[in-house]
Amino acid sequence: MTLLERPRTGTRRWLARTALALLVTTATTLGLAAPALAATGTVQAAGGLNVRSGPGTGYSVVGSVADGASVSIACQTTGDWVNGNWGATNIWDRLSSGGYVSDGFVYTGSNGQVAPSCSNSRADNAVAWYEARLGSTAYEGYCEMAAENAYGRTGIYASAMADWNDAVARGTAHRGDLNAPRGALVFWNISAPYGHVGISRGDGTFVATSVNGRIGSAWLPYYANYLGWSWPNF
Incomplete structure (x- = not known):
């Protein structure tokens, strides 16, 4: 990913958050059930993204995910701060397939938490x-x-x-x-x-x-x- 691509991705995240907020507000106003936040994302890391045994860069590398791959996020927790594609974040995603990746390189439609907290990390x-x-x-x-x-x-x-x-x-x-x-x-x-x-x-x-x-x-x-x-x- 080039630096020129990052602002456009950040804009997509902002638009996604805005659309989601409007959808939740509309559903609440109409008395409908608010939609569940998606626990999926797309890896955006040139050369692929390391999967680690824990939520930090000091944990051992246990695998990798290719750039552009779709991932399923079982839960999220906090760990080392990482300078990702959209600024610094300490959110780490625990993948359903096992291991942790920095949320800073996973496009989920939000800069915040989109999956349940990892209560058994x-x-x-x-x-x-x-x-x-x-x-x-x-x-x-x-x-x-x-x-x-x-x-x-x-x-x-x-x-x-x-x-x-x-x-x-x-x-x-x-x-x-x-x-x-x-x-x-x-x-x-x-x-x-x-x-x-x-x-x-x-x-x-x-x-x-x-x-x-x-x-x-x-x-x-x-x-x-x-x-x-x-x-x-x-």
Whole structure:
């Protein structure tokens, strides 16, 4: 897609939103049922669009969708901000076929949400994994294993520091940022040389091992030598 094409697409989105708003208003005025918002879209990304395992550019690529392909959107959630075809957006579409794509490259007829919220996202599941184990000492000394297990994986990194250093190398590390989104991994340079890792709840708190000697929750940064956050690469 060329830059010259983007304003025309943006205009189509504006016209679509306006038409939809008029249709909803008319239906409501006449006492008719308002039409349901479509949960479909068309990919508009030259070279295709990466499908990722979670709602962020730090998640692993699990596939791709061709430019011009029609996609079915099961639900939508928020994640990394991406500069898409119509400006910056943090909306991510979970495809019915599996995986997430940035809504900034999917034409849906609206710049906002067009599908139900993802109430059972990977991030929610990962946080819930910890919350189901609050008070447990089973993972003491194995913080990286706990974080990976929370996402249904194991044996990816040898330690939290290895995970963090890889995030730095991949350019996905948000150094010193305390505003970690829900589901993001949060890191500390403690317990040398292993480090420490937990998962953000998205409200300024996190869940991790070794909170008073057990799995618990606390406000960031809590420990010394806070490094920052990154989306998991698993």
